[in-house]
Amino acid sequence: MLLGVGITFVAFVLTHLVPGDPAAANLGQRAIADPAAVAAFRAHYGLDKPLPQQYLIYVANLAHGDFGESQQSHRPVRDDLAEYVPATLELSSTAIAISLVFGIGLGVTAAMNRDRVVDQVLRVITLAGVSMPTFWLALVALYIVFFKLGWAPSGGRLDPGQLPDGHVTGFYTIDALLAGDWPTFTSAVAHILLPASVLALYTVSLLTRFTRASVLEVLGNDYIRAARAKGLPERIVIVRHILRAALVPVITVAGVAFGSLLTGTVLVETIFAWPGIGQYAYRSATNLDLPAIMGVSLFVAVVYITVNFAVDLLYGIIDPRIRVG
């Protein structure tokens, strides 16, 4: 709760320190030519009131689910967010799924082959993965896969002319499946695979490294030796005995890694013309659209905190010794 107040305060203070004049940024030439328009703009967005009052109004509105009005789209920020959020959630949850599958799988592989060639190769590759500038990787992937090979579409969520099947979940893939619309489904999958993989590379590398470390820590325990000694198949030892203990720290990292995914979405969405909040954040930041930036930062911070809270709850399920107090 305290954190919530803090976050709104930070978001507000930051975006109101702006030395650039939002009126000038949004009205362009008219700002110089037409003082009345500037005044009207200021009055319309409440910019003529003192800052503390602006903050109180903002928080009071927030309590009603009102994020204010975007100065670019001239729509409530809430509507903008509602439109863009599902796209980002679809992209980032696909990326997190890819990260978990490959990160844990590769991490276990590296740990079980400790110091052998596989492990060394994976170490170099994952270090390269966390050193990769995401935006550059996105461009290279787009250049090779779309431009040279023609295997993937250039961007967006669907081919031009295609329409999503309703808005049940806002995930085009799932909506298309629900509607039994096969062509739209394949198109949606084709569109999401490349950006999601680019986005996932960093988190895959991260999770591989932590899974490896965590599995190695567990491997030294006596109960693992006991499990092997009593003749359990290696597969069962890994899944039931090693992974269960090793996953707890890995899940924490996955929660924090979600934050880096959200960071990555800004860059990836901008390049793949993915109509999500990353792209929205970029447009708002470059246009000094205060309510929009505040809305995005708030929303993202809340999602981030919620995910990490959910991760804490997950502990209790994976490791019954831990109870959330």
Add this chain to the structure above:
Amino acid sequence: MSLPLALPRQLSRQQRSGLSSAWRQPLALAGIAIVVSWILLAILAPLIVRGDPLAQDFPRFLPPSPQHWFGTDGVGRDVLTRTIYGARISIPLALLLVSLSLLTGSLLGALAGYFGGLVDELVMRAADLVFAFPTLILAMAVLAALGPGLQNAVLAIVVVAWPAYARVVRGLVMSTRGADYVNATRLLGASARRALVIDVLPNVAGPVLVLATLDLGAAILLLSGLSFLGLGARPPAPEWGSMIATGAQTFNFWWVGTFPGLAILTVVLGFNFLGDTLRDALDPRTSRDIRQRVL
């Protein structure tokens, strides 16, 4: 019975750990080689490549050739020259902003850890607030507030980066504060400052150094990302991120954006090789604290 079973295992484990430290060395060496060559390239740039990174002396969009190894860009500038001059922007700025974050964060963290109470509350709550935002989004918001530009981008990243140091230093200071040898120093009449510098600082230096090395890579990534979005360096400055942004507009001419990206990748990789080896060597203990930041 258990002896013959256990013995080979322990032996092989020893061999393995010997091996593992051996194969870790090449990684550290590679890291040092990469970082040192980039620093040399940055310092000696005018001697290594001919021409001015801003001069539009050549035909536009020449593909890579023996004359222009990396080709030329849309206004006839040599991409190799610009890429190497880019190191003169990114590396010093990364060093500057990591030192700023290190100083601010460590100082605040040390105060919080040593004095506790209200100071601790204030500093750590502020740190929590920063941690609640994903880095790039907070940096973008700060930049939107301060106005775009390279200087402000550095400031924005410092705002995002200091809490990691504050957390690590606070934890270490708290754990040494109550130690007998620190109490002994105080009882001998040393001031709080002296106790912090003589007894506590050596404990803190290792982990902070590891964090800073890894942060150098992260800083270059973030800085170039912001410039790519047009919030950091502005054209025509030969900054890698904004060079990639230019390259993105001229998709057919792949060389314009590819080489600056490779530059970022190799520099960051070099710092990460170093940081990773340092972490293994210096402190397995605090790797948990550092983990949280590296993300």
